[in-house]
Amino acid sequence: MTAPLIDNLQYANWSEKVFRQLRAGRVDAIHVTIAYHEGFREMVLNLEAWNRWFERYPSLIFKGTEAADVTRAQDTGRTAVFFGFQNPSPIEDDIGLVEIVHQLGVRFMQLTYNNQSLLATGCYEDEDTGLTRMGRAVVAEMNRVGLVIDMSHSAERSTLDTIEHSTRPIAITHANPDWWHPALRNKSDQVLRSLTNAGGMLGFSLYPHHLAGGSQCTLSDFCEMIAEAASRYGAENLGIGSDLCQDQPDSIVEWMRTGRWSKEVDYGEGSASAPGFPPMPDWFRDNRDWPNIRDGLRDAGFSRDETEGLLGGNWLRFYAQSFGPA
Amino acid sequence: MTAPLIDNLQYANWSEKVFRQLRAGRVDAIHVTIAYHEGFREMVLNLEAWNRWFERYPSLIFKGTEAADVTRAQDTGRTAVFFGFQNPSPIEDDIGLVEIVHQLGVRFMQLTYNNQSLLATGCYEDEDTGLTRMGRAVVAEMNRVGLVIDMSHSAERSTLDTIEHSTRPIAITHANPDWWHPALRNKSDQVLRSLTNAGGMLGFSLYPHHLAGGSQCTLSDFCEMIAEAASRYGAENLGIGSDLCQDQPDSIVEWMRTGRWSKEVDYGEGSASAPGFPPMPDWFRDNRDWPNIRDGLRDAGFSRDETEGLLGGNWLRFYAQSFGPA
Helix, strand or coil, X not given: CCCCXXXXXXXXXXCHHHHHHHHHCCCCEEEEEEECCCCHHHHHHHHHHHHHXXXXXXXXXXXXXXXXXXXXXXXXXXXXXXXXXXXXXXXXXXXXXXXXXXXXXXXXXXCCCCCCCCCCCECXXXXXXXXXXXXXXXXXXXXXXXXXXXXXXXXXXXXXXXXXXXXXXCEECCCCECCCCCCCCCXXXXXXXXXXXXXXXXXXXXXXXXXXXXXXXXHHHHHHHHHXXXXXXXXXXXXXCCCECCCCCHXXXXXXXXXXXXXXXXXXXXXXXXXXXXXXXXXXXXXXXXXXXHHHHHHCCXXXXXXXXXXXXXXXXXXXXXXXXX | CCCCCEXXXXXXXXXXXXXXXXXXXXXXXXXXXXXXXXXXXXXXXXXXXXXXXXXXXXXXXXXXXXXXXXXXXXXHCCEEEEEEECCCHHHCCCCHHHHHHHHCCEEEEECCCCCCCCCCCECCCCCCCCCCHHHHHHHHHHHHHCCEEECCCECHHHHHHHHHHCCCCCEECCCCECCCCCCCCCECHHHHHHHHHCCCEEEECCCHHHCCCHHHCCHHHHHHHHHHHHHHHCHHHEEECCCECCCXXXXXXXXXXXXXXXXXXXCCCCECCECCCCCCCCCCCCXXXXXXXXXXXXXXXXXXXXXXHHHHHHHHHHHHHHCCCC
């Protein structure tokens, strides 16, 4: 069996068209965001919408909950869809909901989006207080049931605290090193060393605000950055989390940034002059462009095995270690 | 492997004491009620409480979701706990919640408690309008995902409608024939013939208001009633759903009867002079008394195989047919 192709973060405006493009690009598994600011019941409505898609397109997609589902996807020519939250809002103030959402099939949860949460501090806050009391309790519970901690949007100290407090490897599913492109959402060398030393995974983002040069970033620049990261952190701890937000209207990026927490406009990584989704690089417009990434990685000097690991083999190993009870 | 012992309806005030009595009585599986009038989020709180019990008493109990779990319970000397609702209130007005509650492990749902619901009519209403529009849609969805329809508290026409409309066998988990004891909650010969002709299951209740003679009903009277039912409906379609409400305070029977639907007192099967839980018959006080039922069935003339079927083998066959997708 060849290594699978796994994209560990997407948030498309889902449709039959997108599902068919996933198949055209031979994507075996994706981790999709099903909550940004939703409470528990609202998140369940999003699960219900996914159940409808699974019922309607059983030859294209199915719900993934364990590593074996990735292999099943390869065997049956479909895409396994794994669920995650970019904010702990769906568990409200109730630690019992950690196990409930795991039973519903959720496999990743960020401890914060951009703001302070009940659990930790987001990367846009002025002050970073680290893990809260509830944060420490929820990390232990996530470790127990097999819900992966994702710190993609969290602040530095909170992330380091969590790597230390967690008894299992964690993930940064979609971000890049800040030594390549200094952005609030990109990660320090110290965070990435701590993450990967503890067995954690980094997924490289293709969201233009996370790229050196933005939408104009070249494929070779992106892949050379990955080569440098591999030399620092080990290629086996790296994968892709493209953050592809295909076909979304700009109202969605407004929802991501502002939710219901403010009456003011917050431009996040954008600006008043460019408030919407930035255009994707022309070498990664949608899921049909994965062959470009594969070629770019080989051109950057990665072996065939390393390339297959970066494109999914490493995430598969992490899934197998992470999704079951401790 | 000998047949398992399955009680297909209990609602105890759960405690380590009750779990140990289940083991003392060698009960391999129970179906427990986790909602009477709860909305979705309240029902999830009840699931969370059960998750705590499973975490605390792993050597006594575990969550059951498929027939194989009954065998696993036998193999490991524990009791598998299956979940059900006595009212469709947890799915609110949202058909998408049918699959969600099945994904959370729920395996039985009554279409009504005693009153009219969004789906059908309860046995205490003056008028029985049969399945509603949403009722027909929900029956089809329950059939699709493998959530068993339970009509224990439903009215005659609604029950007959549902047996006809359902493409899979349904259950009356806890009731007795009204030719033995005429009570609103007991079932007509026509209902029981239709139910069992369609492959459905009847679980005999030990709740005193459902027994001829009430708390004074004798074991031989109860078992002779079962023998008569077996001659009419086939022993293979019969089991037990004791409705044991052990250690519950009377405030719980008030909640069952009145929920939040009325500001008046409703005595249900009780009365102003006897509003609380009636005492159980002295031959079935708790889960340690199952050997009495086994002896009573043999004394009423059932063969060893028939007795094992009545005490769990028949429910196990029904579980195997019912809990998966259509």
